Amino acid sequence: MRRLSLSLSLLAFLALPSCGTNTDRPVYSIFSILSVAAPAIVDVAPVDISEGLLGTPGYKLRYGFDVKYYVTNQEPEFVGYNLYITTTSLSTEAILSGIGADPYLPAGYEPTFYHSPSEANTSSSSLITKRVTALKAPPGEVPFQVCEKYFFRLQAVLLTGIESAPGPQISGCAFYDSTLCPTDSSCN
Numbered sequence: 208m209r210r211l212s213l214s215l216s217l218l219a220f221l222a223l224p225s226c227g228t229n230t231d232r233p234v235y236s237i238f239s240i241l242s243v244a245a246p247a248i249v250d251v252a253p254v255d256i257s258e259g260l261l262g263t264p265g266y267k268l269r270y271g272f273d274v275k276y277y278v279t280n281q282e283p284e285f286v287g288y289n290l291y292i293t294t295t296s297l298s299t300e301a302i303l304s305g306i307g308a309d310p311y312l313p314a315g316y317e318p319t320f321y322h323s324p325s326e327a328n329t330s331s332s333s334l335i336t337k338r339v340t341a342l343k344a345p346p347g348e349v350p351f352q353v354c355e356k357y358f359f360r361l362q363a364v365l366l367t368g369i370e371s372a373p374g375p376q377i378s379g380c381a382f383y384d385s386t387l388c389p390t391d392s393s394c395n
Contacts, residue, residue: 243280243371246288246361249334250275251379256340270351270381271340274359277333278326284366287318292342293358294393296376310362313344318364351381354388 252273259265274290289310311319320337342357343349351357358378363371380394388394 245372245374247374248276248377275336277329278322280363281324281327285324287321288361290319291360354382354392356393
């Protein structure tokens with residue numbers, strides 16, 4: 208009996224070194240530990256994207272926005288920026304808790320604007336302008352309402368799906384001159 212228990216102990220001792228394999232890699236990706244730099248929008252400018260001729264029955268007054276920003280992220284897995292548009296200003300706490308969490312996705316998948324780390328540049332000639340034509344992208348497009356204020360922010364997206372902290376919000380009125388909007392509109 209004693210010999211059997213000694214044999215089992217020896218067998219267990221020899222089997223233990225083969226349990227598990229050391230991969231020399233951390234359990235979590237280093238990119239999930241490091242924070243991702245938050246991007247910032249430089250400016251949003253209203254753009255008249257009306258359809259048809261003024262004064263004709265087919266005329267539709269519409270406004271969009273030109274969103275201007277620099278590519279500043281240099282993380283190796285950086286793939287672009289998600290654009291978030293809301294009708295109210297949100298606190299950082301509200302954004303982090305998921306309020307207004309649906310990005311504007313004209314292609315139907317993330318990110319909104321594709322970029323690579325090699326594009327990072329803040330020289331004046333590298334200012335990027337992207338046109339946004341609706342509050343919600345198709346299908347189910349929701350156009351911007353004329354004389355309403357909208358809030359825009361960017362978040363960097365990594366290949367792993369990790370997003371940066373929210374960038375600062377910037378607002379814009381969907382009309383070329385907000386002083387011409389009714390006094391009860393959100394632009395005034």
